[in-house]
Amino acid sequence: MTVITNRGIISHGDNNNFSNNAVGEHARVSTTDRSPDNGTPVGGGNADERTTTWDVGVVTILSEELRSVIDELGLERRKEPGGLYFYRGKHTTPDSTIRIVATQSQSQGQRSAMAALENLRRHYNPRLWALVGVGGGIHDEHARIGNVIVSTDIVYYENRKINPRGDVRRRGEHRQAPAPVVHAVNAFFTDHGTPARIHGRLPAHAAQEFEVYPGVIGSGEAVIADRESDIRRYLTNYHEKVLAVDMEAGGLSQYWQENSVHGGVNPGWIVIRGVSDNADAQKGHGYHELASRNAAHILRRLLPYLC
Template identity: 45%
Template sequence: MTSRFENSGIVNQGGSMTISGTAVGDGATVVHHHPPEADIGTRSDVGVITVKDSEARAVKDALGLDREVVGGIPYWRGSVDHRGVVARVAMIRSLHQGQRSTMAAFEHLRETFRPAVVALVGIGGGFHPDVSAGDVAIGTRVVYYDLRKETADGVQRRGENPETPAIVGNSVNSFFVDHGEPARFESEGSGFHVIPCVIGTGEAVIADAESEIRKYLKHYNDKVSVVDMEAGGLAQAFFERGNSSGMRGWVVIRGVSDHSDKDKNDAMQNTAARHAAEVLRALIPYLPCHA
């Protein structure tokens, strides 16, 4: 996109620019080349961030996406038609686990496709006794537990509790009005539950039922049902960049693969990832991502 600004004198739009012709005096003209951004033909309605290979494959298969390299970065794109609602989807797999890589993945989606809603989809650790392996949690609110002060008397945690904009929260509520709470889904001959929840998030992998982090989260908000390592990065990236880009919000969809205790293992990861992807497909018609 190119904008032209003309006046008498010197024109300065700030930042870097290309100046052509004479820029001083009557008829001074500055040609400002803006960085490329998604046009109407490349924009997506829903952006999806995954981390693990099993998560990316599950979303690709559930939504029928095809690989496409844009600007040297691999994405998976396609159109999803669910009960007459068609949405354009672009998925990216983050380079690493954790909050920082998730923020970078969000920025790639934002710059390239400007999705209305970004969904973080994959597996998480169960945190509540009523949540079983294979169940899926939909989160529109997170508790970030890593902010802390180390003192001689112990750790003082300073939690943050960001929430997605109300337009997305209301959309998720509508999903549960139609499907029940908890919702009951079937996949490959077995059933699982889908619940709304608060997501606990930080950089630490929790594999101890008596960990100090678990105790803190229970004290901070007893509605925390699932923990992960990325949701805080998504919420922060949207807060800093999404609002200014006209994006409408974010949502986290986590299939429960274990119970974040000493028995934590990989046995249920593929199943949990598949269930999360199937719930994403069912949720897309409710999201505020269509013109």
């Protein structure tokens, strides 16, 4: 609090609003700091948007991933004060209307994903985080290109000890999503089978059938394009159900864990990865759109279970 003394007249206000006025010798007013957004609550927009917590916050990394989510869910662009872009909309299920907001991280990797999550939290405070997009398959049977992996288990593989002779000992961190999310995913596969089956979401692949599996995602900072990579060997030895790898899910699970100290309800989280390559020498961008579209479709199919 700032206390101001003056002789004569003192007023605190703006061009259209005058308040905290005082007249006379030693006139005083007391002021408190005003918020930078002039008191606009979370979400901006009209009164309903300001007071309502959003249901699902989606983070994507690539433009193909964001476009797929926008098209699948019918989202519309919104620019928030400060220059951040979000894409928002509603999805109606037989039981409820779900409010969804999506954004794209600035770059690949754990740190940028965590920053995108923080932006979503500050502006929309969603009840559920969803990381949706492409990943590299490392399981020949389940993770062929175009299949989708739904994960509530993340293994972060980057932590390691390097001994004097170059011997590397990796120290994996394994985190699981909250129980309600796990139950929701289990219910989806109970209803649709394991694997669940979908047709390709691009016209060129519409006649082709793809499979959807629950599985573990390995996550770190490396772009893996080597079938003989020590990371692939480590992950398959660590847990035989590691089906795919990405560069962001570890950041999501870390953000979720550290966000739990703020009190209140900590959002749940889920990772949905369409397989765009097999983390080998053939890795490329040719199947990004197919994998993104398939992953976004599974997000929509999961919403009635998750919300």
